[in-house]
Each structure stands twice: as structure tokens, then as C-alpha cells.
Amino acid sequence: MTIRQVATTAGLSPATVSRALSGSRRVAPELQARALAAAEQLGYRANRVARALRTRSTGTVGMVVPNIANPFFPVIIQAVEKQLRAQGTQLLLCDSGDDVRQEAELVHSLLEHRIDGILVSPCDRVSSRTTVRLAASQVPVVQIDRRAGSEVAFVGVDQDRAMAEVVEHLARQGCRRFAYVASSSRASTAAERSRGYRRAVQRFANGSHDRLYAGDFSMEWGREAARRLLAERDLPDAVVCANDLVALGVLDVLRSHGVDVPGDVLLTGFDDTEVAAVTWPPLTSVRQPLEEVGRRAVELLRTVPDRADGGPVRATLFRAELVVRRSTQPGARPGESWPPAGPRGQAGPQEASRAAGS
Amino acid sequence: MTIRQVATTAGLSPATVSRALSGSRRVAPELQARALAAAEQLGYRANRVARALRTRSTGTVGMVVPNIANPFFPVIIQAVEKQLRAQGTQLLLCDSGDDVRQEAELVHSLLEHRIDGILVSPCDRVSSRTTVRLAASQVPVVQIDRRAGSEVAFVGVDQDRAMAEVVEHLARQGCRRFAYVASSSRASTAAERSRGYRRAVQRFANGSHDRLYAGDFSMEWGREAARRLLAERDLPDAVVCANDLVALGVLDVLRSHGVDVPGDVLLTGFDDTEVAAVTWPPLTSVRQPLEEVGRRAVELLRTVPDRADGGPVRATLFRAELVVRRSTQPGARPGESWPPAGPRGQAGPQEASRAAGS
DNA sequence: CGTCTTTGGGATAACGATTTCCAAGAGACC
DNA sequence: GGTCTCTTGGAAATCGTTATCCCAAAGACG
Numbered sequence: 061m062t063i064r065q066v067a068t069t070a071g072l073s074p075a076t077v078s079r080a081l082s083g084s085r086r087v088a089p090e091l092q093a094r095a096l097a098a099a100e101q102l103g104y105r106a107n108r109v110a111r112a113l114r115t116r117s118t119g120t121v122g123m124v125v126p127n128i129a130n131p132f133f134p135v136i137i138q139a140v141e142k143q144l145r146a147q148g149t150q151l152l153l154c155d156s157g158d159d160v161r162q163e164a165e166l167v168h169s170l171l172e173h174r175i176d177g178i179l180v181s182p183c184d185r186v187s188s189r190t191t192v193r194l195a196a197s198q199v200p201v202v203q204i205d206r207r208a209g210s211e212v213a214f215v216g217v218d219q220d221r222a223m224a225e226v227v228e229h230l231a232r233q234g235c236r237r238f239a240y241v242a243s244s245s246r247a248s249t250a251a252e253r254s255r256g257y258r259r260a261v262q263r264f265a266n267g268s269h270d271r272l273y274a275g276d277f278s279m280e281w282g283r284e285a286a287r288r289l290l291a292e293r294d295l296p297d298a299v300v301c302a303n304d305l306v307a308l309g310v311l312d313v314l315r316s317h318g319v320d321v322p323g324d325v326l327l328t329g330f331d332d333t334e335v336a337a338v339t340w341p342p343l344t345s346v347r348q349p350l351e352e353v354g355r356r357a358v359e360l361l362r363t364v365p366d367r368a369d370g371g372p373v374r375a376t377l378f379r380a381e382l383v384v385r386r387s388t389q390p391g392a393r394p395g396e397s398w399p400p401a402g403p404r405g406q407a408g409p410q411e412a413s414r415a416a417g418s
Numbered sequence: 419m420t421i422r423q424v425a426t427t428a429g430l431s432p433a434t435v436s437r438a439l440s441g442s443r444r445v446a447p448e449l450q451a452r453a454l455a456a457a458e459q460l461g462y463r464a465n466r467v468a469r470a471l472r473t474r475s476t477g478t479v480g481m482v483v484p485n486i487a488n489p490f491f492p493v494i495i496q497a498v499e500k501q502l503r504a505q506g507t508q509l510l511l512c513d514s515g516d517d518v519r520q521e522a523e524l525v526h527s528l529l530e531h532r533i534d535g536i537l538v539s540p541c542d543r544v545s546s547r548t549t550v551r552l553a554a555s556q557v558p559v560v561q562i563d564r565r566a567g568s569e570v571a572f573v574g575v576d577q578d579r580a581m582a583e584v585v586e587h588l589a590r591q592g593c594r595r596f597a598y599v600a601s602s603s604r605a606s607t608a609a610e611r612s613r614g615y616r617r618a619v620q621r622f623a624n625g626s627h628d629r630l631y632a633g634d635f636s637m638e639w640g641r642e643a644a645r646r647l648l649a650e651r652d653l654p655d656a657v658v659c660a661n662d663l664v665a666l667g668v669l670d671v672l673r674s675h676g677v678d679v680p681g682d683v684l685l686t687g688f689d690d691t692e693v694a695a696v697t698w699p700p701l702t703s704v705r706q707p708l709e710e711v712g713r714r715a716v717e718l719l720r721t722v723p724d725r726a727d728g729g730p731v732r733a734t735l736f737r738a739e740l741v742v743r744r745s746t747q748p749g750a751r752p753g754e755s756w757p758p759a760g761p762r763g764q765a766g767p768q769e770a771s772r773a774a775g776s
Numbered sequence: 777c778g779t780c781t782t783t784g785g786g787a788t789a790a791c792g793a794t795t796t797c798c799a800a801g802a803g804a805c806c
Numbered sequence: 807g808g809t810c811t812c813t814t815g816g817a818a819a820t821c822g823t824t825a826t827c828c829c830a831a832a833g834a835c836g
Contacts, residue, residue, distance in 0.1 A: 062792055073816045078794060085795095088814070109476065109532045110792035112467045113821045120510075120531070128495060129692075134486040141513055150527060152478075153511040155499055169508060172466045173478070279692060305692075312696040334487075334637060334663075338670040340698040420822055431786045436824060444784070468822035471791045 061104055070098035081106070112174065120150045121361065122170035126158040126183040126206070126247070130277060130305065131333040132350075133181075136205060139354025140179060147358075149176070158183045158276075164191040171198055177361045182208035185248035200364035204357045206248045213364050214375040215357040217348045219249050222380035223256030224263075226300060226328050226346060231264035233388055235297035235326060239271040241285040241310055243302040250277070250302055253330065257300060277302060282309020290317055295325050298388070304329035304336045307343055311387075322390040332383050342385035349378045419462055428456035439464070470532065478508045479719065480528035484516040484541040484564070484605070488635060488663065489691040490708075491539075494563060497712025498537060505716075507534070516541045516604075516634075522549040529556055535719045540566035543606035558722035562715045564606045571722050572733040573715040575706045577607050580738035581614030582621075584658060584686050584704060589622035591746055593655035593684060597629040599643040599668055601660040608635070608660055611688065615658055635660060640667020648675055653683050656746070662687035662694045665701055669745075680748040690741050700743035707736050 067074040072095055080087045080095035087095070098104075112118040121144055125133045141151050152175055156163035163183055170178055177200040182188030188208035195201045196212045203214040230238070238261055245251035254272075261270050273288060275281035282305065289299065290313070301307035307329035314321060321327045321341055329336050332347035356376050364374070425432040430453055438445045438453035445453070456462075470476040479502055483491045499509050510533055514521035521541055528536060535558040540546030546566035553559045554570045561572040588596070596619055603609035612630075619628050631646060633639035640663065647657065648671070657672075659665035665687035672679060679685045679699055687694050690705035714734050722732070 063794095064792080074793080075795080075816060075818095076814090079815090082794085086814075091815080105526065105530050107532060107792055108530045109467060109470045110821090111794070113465075113471050113792080113823090114794045116821075118467065128486070128492040129489075131487075131489055131492075134489075134492060137486060138513060150510060150531060151512070152508060154509070155496060168463065172463050173508060174465060174467045279696065308693065308696045315698060335666065335693045335697075338637065338666045338697070339693075340673060421824095422822075432822090433786060433788090433824080434784090437785090440824085442824080446784070449785085465822055468791090469824070471793090471822080472824045474791075 061102060063104070063106065066095070066098045066102055066104045069102065070094045116174070117176055118174050119148065120152055120173070120175045121177045121179065121358075122152040122154065122167075122173070122175040123179040123204075124154045124156050124163060124166050124170070125181045126156055126163075127277075128153075128155050130303075131335070132303070132331045135333075135350045136181075136354050139351045140204075140358055143355045143358040147362075156183050160184050160187045160191070163188060167191050167195050171195065175199065177201065177364070179204050179357055179361065181206045182248070184208065184246040185251055186246075200361050202357045202361045202364060204353065208248065210375065211373060213360050213373055215353050215360060216249070216377060217353065217380050218377045219252035219380075220256035220259075222346045222348075222382070223253045223300075223330075224260040225380075225382045226330070226344075227257060227260035228264055229344070229382060229384065230298045230300070230326055230328065230388060233298075233326060233390070236265050237270075237296040237298075238265060239289060239296040239299045240273070241282060241289075241299060241301045241306050242272055242274045243277045243281075243306070244274050247277070253302055271296065275306075277305060279305045279309035279312075282306035282311075283313045284309075286310040286313035290314075290319070295319070298326040298328070300328050302330060304331045304333045304343060304345055307345075308335070308339060311339065311343075322387050326388045326390065328388060336383075337385065341387045344385045344388040345383050347381045347383050349380070352378055419460060421462070421464065424453070424456045424460055424462045427460065428452045430456075474532070475534055476532050477506065478510055478531070478533045479535045479537065479716075480510040480512065480525075480531070480533040481537040481562075482512045482514050482521060482524050482528070483539045484514055484521075485635075486511075486513050488661075489693070490661070490689045493691075493708045494539075494712050497709045498562075498716055501713045501716040505720075514541055518542050518545045518549075521546060525549050525553045529553065533557065535559065535722070537562050537715055537719065539564045540606070542566065542604040543609060544604075558719050560715045560718045560722060562711065566606065568733065569731060571718050571731055573711055573718060573736075574607070574734075575711065575736045575738050577610035577738075578614035578617075580704045580706075580740070581611045581658075581688075582618040583738075583740045584688070584702075585615060585618035586622055587702070587740060587742065588656045588658070588684055588686070588746060591656075591684060591748070594623050595628075595654040595656075596623060597647060597654040597657045598631070599640060599647075599657060599659045599664050600630055600632045601635045601639075601664065602632050605635070611660055629654060633664075635663055637663045637667035637670075640664035640669075641671045642667075644668040644671035648672075648677070653677065656684035656686070658686050660688060662689045662691045662701060662703055665703075666693070666697060669697065669701075680745050684746045684748065686746060694741075695743065699745045702743045702746040703741050705739045705741050707738070710736060 063074045063077055067077045072091060076087060076091060077095045079085045080092045144151055154166040156166055178195050179202050181204050182192055185208050192208045192212050201212050203212055205216050207214045240257050242254050243250040245254055273285040275285060299310055301310055307327055311321060311327060329343045329345040332345040336343040336345045360374055421432045421435055425435045430449060434445060434449060435453045437443045438450045486492060502509055512524040514524055518541060536553050537560050539562050540550055543566050550566050550570050559570050561570055563574050565572045598615050600612050601608040603612055631643040633643060657668055659668055665685055669679060669685060687701045687703040690703040694701040694703045718732055
């Protein structure tokens, strides 16, 4: 089923049919109708491969994320896909498995497929840099959530500030001695959260008794860290976790060792994944405006010039929202604990257009 | 950067370079080396769009799932992607949002993009049928996890049997009065689970006091169902849920109303998602061999003939494994509850090759 | 030594769309 | 009425690759 056949049945030339269907040039109404009718009758749908070869646009955008099994990413992916769909674009999704080599391979493969742009959440804020830059020299690229360098457009959330709010909240609850179960700082978000945590602890708690454990963004690491924590001679007032998965792992081990949250120690997660609200105790976490991040990233992808050429690079930073739940409210009596109605921070986008390299 | 330029710098014809790079025909070693060197030097990577146009194969497989935010799917997707990667194929992932119209639209779009095959988890076991059949008439199609009709190849898990094991386990724990928080039976898995549940209740508990609530696969529905359950005058012995998300929602509301699990009522999930093990109490659930399902589906995709033409249709059914945890062990004392060490069913593949329409 | 087969390189024709480019016809305007 | 512009349909070039076809050279074999 080619455009040629449609043209034949319509008694027209392929050129005219093409124009009639795409509206790229005016076609006499009568011929247009004939073309449309023939296409309809034959159930013709254009071969996008052929079209892509000629127009040099595939109508496809690639996206590379570190790990779809981390419930944080599906939410972003859905937002991105929804937005892309609205403009008739397909999403080519890849999971880099948090591996820089894999990530590079995937990006190259996407480029071979001549995608129209790439959304990438670089798994390593340093080593992913060359890959991101290379990609950006060929097609529009937007970094989403995580970044590797500031030479390429970025849309994400102010992690530093969000983490500071977490610590401030804990300090207000009377916590003075903190432990941080971090993810290794290969991911930019992890690095920013760590930094935010450290600075906030300095400010709000005078940096006392600041223990830090570095692993990854997994539940299993949370378990391991909790075991190490328990092996020390005393518990901190609060355990801050790099994300919800880690917090769940920590919670699991604490509980199995008879440590009560929030009675004996307060606990926080990050990302406000769906499960954070239904664990026991429900987890205080940080909600990010993912819908907006996704939308903005797609939007930005269309305005990024084809080949990054030293012009100003756009970066959008959204503000996250602290969601307080029972895991940081030792005072709440069971009756009061549902529904959770703690104080909340405000959210709102915060745009910054900066020169490259800033 | 085209093959023509490579050919020029190598002092060869494009045809020879093409052959040298793809190995589709023997090329004199010396010329081969020259072609490779030139390609390497120029950093040439073939334009897959042009190649696809000529060879009628894009090296891309489409996958349509109902909802990536359901943590069950990312696991399957990862398995599929891993397997595809091994054969150098890209995955074009789509989320149908559990909507039949959307699903149809996506499948059409995939066909336009001339993907080499489609993996689909049809959202409606009845209405998705036409779409699946249409797709199968154009490219190889394998249904994965869910199915719509048996005219198209399928890889999945024996839901019916798995659910029977759940009920049997509960009956052994002394439960006689059951409630089932179902997902509406639009998804084939939901329908099979319901059927398995009903039959097992008949057999093991004489069908006494069998309440059923039908909603969807979401946590929110679990909450709603639990509220309805609590509104009735008495609680059943056990609440069986269509999947883990639903169970989490149920658990959340039960807890907030002071109902103890497993003290007052036993509770089960399905899918054994990562969180099932870390809720409190940990959730008895059903683990499916998703890695194998994914692998088998990709494998099958390669052997399915291009156009479904009435030959025998392959269907592979794997067996799931019951994972018993504290939510169904009222007798376990806290000290014993960790790690969970309940009896486990065995898993194993179970292949069936059946004629179409069976 | 002649013929017959095999091997391998290169020219060229696809693949299926879009997009020049060209030409014919219709108005416009002096 | 003549020229000039504008419109619009169709022929043909084009995108970058691979497959087909042809031909020359080399080797096989009687």
C-alpha cells in the first residue's frame, strides 16, 4: 500500500496525493477530495520510514533513563509521553541500567535511528558528560531530572533546597543528631541532595553527629545501611534518606530490630512515590512536580537549536514540596495520624535562563 | 556522513563498503580493511532510516503496556529490553493508559513506523481483540502477560492456578469466609484471577460468605473497597486482592480504622512487587517469573510468522510461586516474623502449543 | 589450450515518500 | 491584445542504503 497506488486509484499523480494529504501546498478542492477518498478507501497510512528519509525527521524522540524500576521514573515517563503524544511524536525509551557505557551505547544507537531529539537523565554527573555533549552536537538534547554538566539544556528540581527543607523540618521537631543514608554521588540529584543535607545540618543543627553512608538508590542498600547504623553504639535522632526506596529498606530493618519509627528515630524519604503514603508509618517525603518537569522538558526540546553552538543554554528548576507524614511526627497520637495533615511547603516553578557554563 | 563519503575516502564503491561493513558478501581482505579504516576514521555510522527503507526492517520492536506506573510492568519491560538488546533491537515503548482507543491508536502508529514486531499487553480481553488481530495481520505479534483472544501468540502466567494456591493457603490457615477485592475483568489476568478465586473458594471453603468488589488495579481502588468492606456488619476471615497495589490500599484503610492484619483479618496481594516485602505486615503475594516471560516473549516474536495465517498459535504459560509472608500468618510471633520463612510453591515453565481458537 | 565455473567489484535500480522544477492555463493590468 | 504574474498539476530528482545485475579476471578441468 503505497502512495503510488493511492494516486492511481484517485487518477492523480503521487505528488498531488502527497500534497492533498499533508496540506503542504494548495490543491484544488475537487482533487483533494478524490485523494482523500482514495486514501480512505484503501486504508492508506504513509510509510514513516520513507518519509523520514526524505524529510530528515522521524517523528520520534529518544529517552534514556537510569532505571525504570525506580518508581520515580515511570511517573516522569508518563508525563513526557503524554506531552509528546499531543504533538504526534513517538517515544523510544531506553534503560541504561545506571551504567555509563550502556548509556553511551544507547545514545549512539538512538542517533543512528535518527531520532528528532533526546531526553536523557544522565546516570553519572561526570562521566556521562562526553556522551551528552556528543549527542547535543547532533540533535536537540534536554537533560531531565539529572544532569551532567551545564552545557546542555536541563529541566529538573532544586534538590539542594528541598533537602534543606527536610532537615529544617526535622530540626524543628527537635532533632539534633542526624544520619544520612546517601546514594553515591554519581547522579547529580544525589550529589545535590547530599550537599543540601550537609549545609542544612551545619546551619540548623550545628553539624553535630553527622553520619553519612553512601550506596545507591535501592531498597537493598537501605537495608544494608540500616544494619550498619544499628551496629553503632547509639542511634541518631533522625535518619534522612536519599530517596523513598532507600527509606523503605531502612524502615524494614529498623522495624525488624524493634526500633520504632517515629518513636525511637525519625525517618524521611525523597520523591514521594505512591507507596510512601501507605507504609507504616507513612513516610515524610518530598514531592516533585514531575508532570511539569516532563512537560517543560518536551517543550524545551522543540526550542533547543539543533546543534548546541555556544548560545545561552536554558535550564529550568522547579521547586519541590515537603510532604510531612507520621514518620517524622512522634507526637501524633494514632487517632490524629489519619489523614496526615502536617505543615507543607509551597511549590512553584522557578525559571532561570543562564549562560552556558554558569 | 554517508556511505558514499566513506567509499570515496577508501577509494571504493559504496556497494563494496556496504558489503564490507555488513559482511553480507565476501570482500577481499585488503579492501575490507580499507573500508573499515575509512569508516572508523570518519566515525561513520549507517543511517538506519535509509537501511530500513531498503531492507524493510527497522531493527525496532514496539511494546504496548497498559500502565508503566504499575510497578509490575517495569520489571517485565526490563526483561524484554535486555533480551532485545542482546539481538541489537531497539524498544519503542508505549503506555496505553488502559484505554482501548488509545491502544488502537498506538498500535497503528507503531505499524506506520514499520516496527519489526509488537509485544502487547492488551488492556481489554474483549475489545482489544480487533486491534491485536489487525496488528498480527501485518507484523509478528506476541501478547505478553495479558491477552485478547487466542488467535495470536501469548506468553504469560497461569493466573487461575496461582490464585487457587492463594486461597488454598488461606484455607489451611483456617479461613472460611473470604472477600475478594477484584479488578474489573477487562484485563485477562484479572478475569483469570477472579475465576481462580471463585473456583478455589468453592472447593476449599464451600463458597461461604464470598464477597466480591470490582474496581481496577490501583491503590486508590483498594482504599475505596476497604471502606465498603468496613461498612458491612462483619469482617471476613481473609481479604484477597487482585494485586499488590490494591492490597496496599486496603491495608492502609484497614490500619487507619484500627483493624489489625493479620490479627483481625488476613490479607494477600499479587505480583510480589518489591514493596510487598517491606510493608507492615509484609504481604503474602504471588511471584511471577517475569524475567522468563520477557525472554520467552522476545524469543517467540522471532519465530512467529509475519502474517498470522491460521497455523498453530504458540502459547507459553509459566507457573507462579506463592510467597508467604506475615500478612497471612496470625500465629507468628514478632520475633519469628523475620526473615519470613513460609512454605513456598514451586515454579516452572509449562509449555503448551495449541491450535488457533482453542 | 579452450571452455566453464567461480569470485568479487562496481554500476545501477530499487525502497516510498516529499520536494524541487517545469510548464500550461488563468487572470491582471496597461 | 500582449505581456506578466500567479496558480497548480505532474514529471523527476532526491534522501542513504542495500540488492540485483553485469562483467572481468582467475581458477578448474578435460
